[in-house]
Amino acid sequence: xxxxxxxxxxxxxxxxxxxxxxxxxxxxxxxxxxxxxxxxxxxxxxxxxxxxxxxxxxxxxxxxxxxxxxxxxxxxxxxxxxxxxxxxxxxxxxxxxxxxxxxxxxxxxxxxxxxxxxxxxxxxxxxxxxxxxxxxxxxxxxxxxxxxxxxxxxxxxxxxxxxxxxxxxxxxxxxxxxxxxxxxxxxxxxxxxxxxxxxxxxxxxxxxxxxxxxxxxxxxxxxxxxxxxxxxxxxxxxxxxxxxxxxxxxxxxxxxxxxxxxxxxxxxxxxxxxxxxxxxxxxxxxxxxxxxxxxxxxxxxxxxxxxxxxxxxxxxxxxxxxxxxxxxxxxxxxxxxxxxxxxxxxxxxxxxxxxxxxxxxxxxxxxxxxxxxxxxxxxxxxxxxxxxxxxxxxxxxxxxxxxxxxxxxxxxxxxxxxxxxxxxxxxxxxxxxxxxxxxxxxxxxxxxxxxxxxxxxxxxxxxxxxxxxxxxxxxxxxxxxxxxxxxxxxxxxxxxxxxxxxxxxxxxxxxxxxxxxxxxxxxxxxxxxxxxxxxxxxxxxxxxxxxxxxxxxxxxxxxxxxxxxxxxxxxxxxxxxxxxxxxxxxxxxxxxxxxxxxxxxxxxxxxxxxxxxxxxxxxxxxxxxx
Numbered sequence: 001x002x003x004x005x006x007x008x009x010x011x012x013x014x015x016x017x018x019x020x021x022x023x024x025x026x027x028x029x030x031x032x033x034x035x036x037x038x039x040x041x042x043x044x045x046x047x048x049x050x051x052x053x054x055x056x057x058x059x060x061x062x063x064x065x066x067x068x069x070x071x072x073x074x075x076x077x078x079x080x081x082x083x084x085x086x087x088x089x090x091x092x093x094x095x096x097x098x099x100x101x102x103x104x105x106x107x108x109x110x111x112x113x114x115x116x117x118x119x120x121x122x123x124x125x126x127x128x129x130x131x132x133x134x135x136x137x138x139x140x141x142x143x144x145x146x147x148x149x150x151x152x153x154x155x156x157x158x159x160x161x162x163x164x165x166x167x168x169x170x171x172x173x174x175x176x177x178x179x180x181x182x183x184x185x186x187x188x189x190x191x192x193x194x195x196x197x198x199x200x201x202x203x204x205x206x207x208x209x210x211x212x213x214x215x216x217x218x219x220x221x222x223x224x225x226x227x228x229x230x231x232x233x234x235x236x237x238x239x240x241x242x243x244x245x246x247x248x249x250x251x252x253x254x255x256x257x258x259x260x261x262x263x264x265x266x267x268x269x270x271x272x273x274x275x276x277x278x279x280x281x282x283x284x285x286x287x288x289x290x291x292x293x294x295x296x297x298x299x300x301x302x303x304x305x306x307x308x309x310x311x312x313x314x315x316x317x318x319x320x321x322x323x324x325x326x327x328x329x330x331x332x333x334x335x336x337x338x339x340x341x342x343x344x345x346x347x348x349x350x351x352x353x354x355x356x357x358x359x360x361x362x363x364x365x366x367x368x369x370x371x372x373x374x375x376x377x378x379x380x381x382x383x384x385x386x387x388x389x390x391x392x393x394x395x396x397x398x399x400x401x402x403x404x405x406x407x408x409x410x411x412x413x414x415x416x417x418x419x420x421x422x423x424x425x426x427x428x429x430x431x432x433x434x435x436x437x438x439x440x441x442x443x444x445x446x447x448x449x450x451x452x453x454x455x456x457x458x459x460x461x462x463x464x465x466x467x468x469x470x471x472x473x474x475x476x477x478x479x480x481x482x483x484x485x486x487x488x489x490x491x492x493x494x495x496x497x498x499x500x501x502x503x504x505x506x507x508x509x510x511x512x513x514x515x516x517x518x519x520x521x522x523x524x525x526x527x528x529x530x531x532x533x534x535x536x537x538x539x540x541x542x543x544x545x546x547x548x549x550x551x552x553x554x555x556x557x558x559x560x561x562x563x564x565x566x567x568x569x570x571x572x573x574x575x576x577x578x579x580x581x582x583x584x585x586x587x588x589x590x591x592x593x594x595x596x597x598x599x600x601x602x603x604x605x606x607x608x609x610x611x612x613x614x615x616x617x618x619x620x621x622x623x624x625x626x
Contacts, residue, residue, distance in 0.1 A: 003090055007083060010038035014079050031075035039066065039082035061230065065264040069584060072254050072261075077584040081265060084592040091596045114145035117189070127179075127196040138188040144181045147199045148190035150174065155186030159539070233267040240578065255580065262577035265587035266570055275562040275598035282605035283555030290608045291538045292548045299534040303517050303552040307497025308489060309447055309545070310511075312482075313454035313464055315351060315504040316521055317542060318429040322355035325410060329423035337423045341415055344381040344390040347371050352411060352427055353379075359425075376455040376478040378413070386417045392457065394476060396421075411460050429460075434543050436468050441546035445553070448496075451489065453482045453511070482511045490516075502545060508532075519545055547609075555605045562598040569594050 013034030017027040039062070046059040062085050069078035114127045115137045122137060127145040130136070136148060140155075156168040159181045168184055171177055177190065179199040241260035245251040280297035287294050294300050311317050329337040342360035345353035350373075357364070369382030377398075378391015389396050390413055393403040401416040410428040414421070432438075439450055451472040454461045461475035474485055490499055501508075501515035509532040512518030520533030521540040537544045573590035576582040582590075 003086060006037050007086055007090070010034040010079065010083050010086075013037065014076060014083065017076055017079075028075045031079045032070070035066065035070070035075070035079035035082055038079060038086050039063075042082065042085070043067070058230075061233070061264055061267065064234070065261045065584075065587075068257065068261045068264075072257055074258070074584065081584055081588050084588040087592060087596070091599050115139075115142075127199075130192055130196065132192050132195055134192050136190045136192060138183045138190060140183060140185055140187070142183050144177050144179050144183060144190075146179050146192050146196060147176070147194040148192045149176050151189040151191055153186045153188035155188055156184040158182040158184050229267075233264065237261075237264045237267070258584075259577055259580050262582050262584055262587040263574060265584060266573045266577055266582075266590045275566065275595065275602045276559045278599060279555055279559040279562060279602040279605050282602055283551060283558075286555070286606050286608045287548060287551050289606075290544065290547050290551065291541075292544050292551070293536045293538065294548070294552075295534050295536075299517055300552045301556055302498050303500065303535065303549060304556040305498045306500045306517065306549060307447065308449040308451065308495065308499045309442055310451040310453060310486060310489065310499060310501045310515070311470075312501075312503035312508050312511075313452055313456060313461060314429060315540070316502050317435045317452070317468060318431050318464060322352050322411070322427045322429050324355055324359035324425055325428050326426040327359075327423070328426065330421055332422055337415060338425070340383060340388055340417070340422070341390055341413065341425055343383050344371070344379050344388045344415075348373055348379060351429070352413065355427055356413070356425065376481075383417075389416045390414070392455070392476070407459065411456050429464075431464055431467050432540075432542060434541065438542035438546055439468055439470070441543060442549065445546055445549050447549075451485075453477055453485055455482075479508075479510050482508070483514055486511050486514055500545075502542070504540070519548075551605075551608065558601055558605050562601055565601075566594050566598055 011034075013030045017030040017034070020027050020030065042059050043063045046063040049059060062082065066078040066081050069075075069081065113124050114130050116123050116125050116130055117135045117137055130146055135151065136146065138144065138153075138155075144157075150171055150173050152173055154170070154172045157171045157177060158168050159178075171188075176193070177183075177188075237260040240263055241257045242253075244256050245253045277297075280300060283300050284294055284297065287300070294303075324338075327334045327338050332340075338356070338360050341356045343364055345356050346364050348354075369384075371379060371381045373379050374391065374395060377395035378389065380399075381388045381390070389399055389401065392412070393406075393414055396403050396414050396416055399416075399419075401414075401419055401421055403414050403421060406412050406424060406426075410426050413425045413427060415424065416422055442450065449472070450470050451474070452461065452465050452468075452470050453474050454464075455477050456464075456475060458475040461473050465471075465473035474481075477485065486499065486501060489495065498516035500517045500519060501511050502519035502521070503512055504521035508520075512520060512532040512534075517535065518533040520536050535548060537548075569590055573582055573586060577587065
């Protein structure tokens with residue numbers, strides 16, 4: 001029988017026991033029947049768990065208290081306690097289901113099929129069967145099953161499921177589209193760029209499925225606390241029931257048993273055991289609604305304690321969309337210098353390499369020589385029998401090439417062949433439109449220290465930092481240098497809170513793993529960065545970092561409110577129970593009532609402010625003030 005039917009029926013029977021309050025067996029029989037209908041499953045679970053060796057749980061406590069109440073003749077109160085307990089359980093299940101749905105909306109991203117053009121035929125296949133490089137056909141209204149690059153067609157893409165933003169994005173030939181988005185308007189042909197297990201949707205689903213496995217410190221404490229607390233409570237209740245009648249003159253056993261039953265009902269740790277994990281569960285759901293995927297409740301709790309934010313520059317605070325502004329040759333032509341640079345960078349996915357290939361704009365000859373990429377330095381490539389170096393001044397200097405000084409606010413890529421300096425390319429990267437506003441929002445959240453770490457030149461790094469009002473900037477860093485700088489910040493004696501690092505490149509992965517909390521930019525970030533990070537921002541919007549910080553702090557505050565409220569009320573009623581000043585009704589309110597209120601409070605963590613869901617640059621001043 002459904003709980004929705006059982007609870008009203010049990011209530012009617014208990015009310016009838018009051019209405020027909022008269023000498024005889026009928027009122028008691030109605031109350032006992034109401035108890036059985038309301039609580040038979042609770043008593044059954046308690047008995048089953050005892051047989052399995054799990055004695056001290058909430059089912060055991062409620063069964064012991066209510067059966068004990070009936071033994072001393074309090075049939076109506078026993079039925080009422082069980083009804084209220086089931087009402088609390090109903091609210092709990094509803095709250096958990098609602099929170100789970102908020103997180104599991106990501107599960108709707110999973111595509112059932114992919115339409116593939118293979119050997120001139122249109123085939124409908126499982127996404128797992130599609131190979132990289134094959135061509136997909138997407139019709140309006142269909143969800144993108146695999147990551148890819150548009151070959152033909154123009155459309156509007158609904159990216160809300162990934163980024164949390166409702167505004168559609170225009171896409172056309174050459175644009176990358178991510179699995180999980182919805183094609184709204186046009187017919188597209190798309191070249192598959194990642195297999196299903198490496199696609200965006202697959203990574204998101206894995207993060208969602210694993211997120212609730214990592215407990216916060218508060219959740220872990222409550223779990224350990226309950227394992228010790230429950231048996232202690234049962235022992236204290238037994239002592240309260242039987243010791244006072246033995247040592248206090250005139251004490252009546254039935255009165256002290258009644259007090260012990262009150263004590264048991266109040267002591268049930270439902271409010272703590274349910275509401276605190278639910279608070280973090282709801283916080284994870286709220287963050288996912290805002291386009292921020294948090295890999296575990298422990299990271300949400302650590303983020304709430306953040307005091308220092310450290311940023312990579314390229315792709316995190318800047319657009320990562322570079323433009324070759326100038327080509328400055330020394331001993332060859334501009335065209336030849338740019339061609340060699342494009343050949344050297346032909347296999348790199350770094351945004352600087354992409355900008356160089358885009359500036360060349362012509363088909364590149366297939367060169368079979370070895371290409372080696374040095375993270376934070378550049379590329380060594382064997383082209384047409386020559387060893388070509390393309391990278392920063394430090395890398396060329398380490399290979400014995402004298403590099404002239406270049407004064408510029410952009411990124412400089414120097415080239416050399418067989419030890420001879422050939423010239424340099426000047427490349428600029430614009431700061432993201434809302435990056436400065438994002439840092440202002442972080443300062444408004446109380447972040448005391450903002451630091452930039454970059455492998456770029458001092459001129460480029462300091463120019464970007466000045467535009468963002470960041471005073472601490474360290475430039476020319478290799479991946480190991482970034483880790484060393486983060487280690488220095490972590491070791492400072494005056495540091496009070498947690499350190500957060502935000503990055504997007506493969507060279508940021510070691511730092512993301514070392515920081516207390518790592519943010520990765522998910523849309524443009526590399527696989528290595530996303531895997532190493534603890535939190536992933538799905539649309540690369542730095543404003544979402546402040547939104548995630550606000551959500552984390554609000555979630556932790558709600559969990560603490562629930563803990564203080566539940567413990568405070570229970571302690572008060574426990575004292576009243578020992579003194580004989582409370583009834584089973586008060587005990588029920590202290591247990592189920594507190595649990596319901598704590599659960600409703602926990603559900604507030606699901607609510608996400610509009611400015612946390614959207615890019616702050618798109619919001620009006622009135623919306624930002626909300």
